[in-house]
Amino acid sequence: MGEPRRGGMSRRVFLAGAGVASSSVALAACSREGEGFSEVASLTTATLAFDGERQAGIATPTQANLNLVGFNLKDGVTADGIRNLMQLWTEDARELAAGRNPLSSLEPEMVERPANLTITCGFGERVFDIAASGAKPQWLHDIPDMPREQLSDDWAQTDLVLQICSDDAVVCAWAMRHMTRAGMDYVRTAWVQQGFMNAYGSIPEGHTPRNLFGQVDGTVNPRSDDEFADQVFTDDGSSSLVVRRIAMDLDDWERLDRTSREEAVGRRLSDGAPLTGDNEFDAPDLDARDEYGLPVIDMNSHMARAMPPADHPGQKFLRRPYNYNLPPEPGSEQLSNAGLVFLAYQKDPDVQFTPVLRRLLEADRLNEWTTHIGSAVYWIPPGTADPGSGEARDAFWGETVLSRGRG
């Protein structure tokens, strides 16, 4: 949950503002005001650059489809095996992102139009234990136990994760199959968390997407280069990913009137403005009182609990949430089985993420309708360089730390 911001910008503005490289995003120059046409590249040709200082799929715009795959190493896989896997996975992900056919794949037609495909890799703690123990970040451990959480083994920590996103669901499915098949000598799938956001081009410029509670879900995210450097990426281009699977009780939530929903969140449903403000991006005034002297924004509203306190302004991170909406569990009286695959990127979860999570799970009013059922933490290796480029970057995911582990 939380208070993301990036959705508040158009993809175009975001791409320009964050300085994200895109190899073939061409922008239509012919949008016509008042007719609802937005300036986005055609999905038939849209791609996002794979190689770079940072992995794609983090600061790049959120695509419509997510296949988040948790993998565990097969018994007996050593440091050499992990290096081999990273080499072949990186090569194949680079080809798929560019719309080229990976080596030995017999399905070139399935990869021709990547539709902004990104494949982002993360390492769980066990990869460091096996292959790079000296390089393990001190924050790479389970999120501490939290009040109210009901974690399931079904969504537990894994050794590796691939975040596969595309604006085309067929591409997203195919890329998952290819990567799973390519890695099958080394890993087996522990879980797949599938999610969706609004379709490419379906949200007008300046509008923030909404989650299934109807809340705008993208207000306070980093957007400038400086904010990303401050909150999300270390100087070497690495990062961390926390995955929280959050079940949402839509049946109960929908029994609330709109005023109660807004009080629980601290923002207006209509436009996401804080209850003390006029516009989505207005700074909330937690000291404001109404005519009866009561706080306008409940101190236990989701927004108030999520805000970094004045003495800890660094408690900020990138939210990249996806919705899930599955059929009701057999025998359940619920109308659906819905929630968020909540992806948080930051430099250091211990400092930036976990304190916010604890504040929320202790007293966030939204807790009445949400339950955390999965948790995992990964180190995100820096971006790569195409081997032919001559740049001084890793040629494959984690090359530097994995080398160190073998020494």
Add this chain to the structure above:
Amino acid sequence: MGEPRRGGMSRRVFLAGAGVASSSVALAACSREGEGFSEVASLTTATLAFDGERQAGIATPTQANLNLVGFNLKDGVTADGIRNLMQLWTEDARELAAGRNPLSSLEPEMVERPANLTITCGFGERVFDIAASGAKPQWLHDIPDMPREQLSDDWAQTDLVLQICSDDAVVCAWAMRHMTRAGMDYVRTAWVQQGFMNAYGSIPEGHTPRNLFGQVDGTVNPRSDDEFADQVFTDDGSSSLVVRRIAMDLDDWERLDRTSREEAVGRRLSDGAPLTGDNEFDAPDLDARDEYGLPVIDMNSHMARAMPPADHPGQKFLRRPYNYNLPPEPGSEQLSNAGLVFLAYQKDPDVQFTPVLRRLLEADRLNEWTTHIGSAVYWIPPGTADPGSGEARDAFWGETVLSRGRG
């Protein structure tokens, strides 16, 4: 499976060719050749007309997302209850498709941009038994037992079905929630079959989408008004829907070389051309022999088995298939759990669909990699007219037959 055709046309050509009404599909006139821009309406404003001679969601272009929901009537629901349900469901579906907030819904923001939302309703046999026995079509019964099928109760016949499709997954999820909630006094969800196709605008004009076997899946569908009138819709605008859930063993399929895959299908993988032809839409020549005197197209290839025989040219129907690609079943050694939610629309399944299905399940070479695991048949009521329009059409789904049932 089968040999659909509609994907071979652009949405634009299709809309024009089939004469499908669309209340606000505006087409960008500024596409620029060679830059990959296609002439599609912005998803921020795209809608498909709800009311019409025929229900939307059949001849209209296939959207990216499917939520197919099978409902069973709650105990004690009578003919009057079914009429009430149809009235409120029709009203709400009409509002949702237009981007308006249904009566009593507290979430107007979730429905503002329908992204070509269609909600299509079908009646199972039991609705007629309860509310309209005299009107039951003679073909409205289970598909007869077929060789090789392994039908699961999980995907069995239901009393009602809603086919909910949108090019935006959030809209598709929301519309399912709304319709399920709206009907909860009368029905409970038996199953949800979720599926996906390529994203809106992701397939260039003239290209046919592919399923997860890599086959082009849209070659022989009806496309002209005459073909739709001949194959799909009766004069009163009604139709029938057969749902077959078809599991696809991708792991085994992917072990085949391309030549073997092409022989099993009867078409080239690269462009969908029959093995005797040069282009996707060339007529196959089943009599052609190669240099050794062997048939170029295997008589048991999928295409050859699916083709209507010369003495039964009416064995044609509309394929509207969606892919599914779920995580592997727990404990399975398979890399995924994938297949098709295969939706077939025709006037009369007994005459047009079932003979083709039988030919396929008896000897189609693709049977080695496919298993039919679900089956259901529905009557599709004619289209509706907005109550204010004064047109002589049903104001709600099935009004005419349900009235008759009460008489």
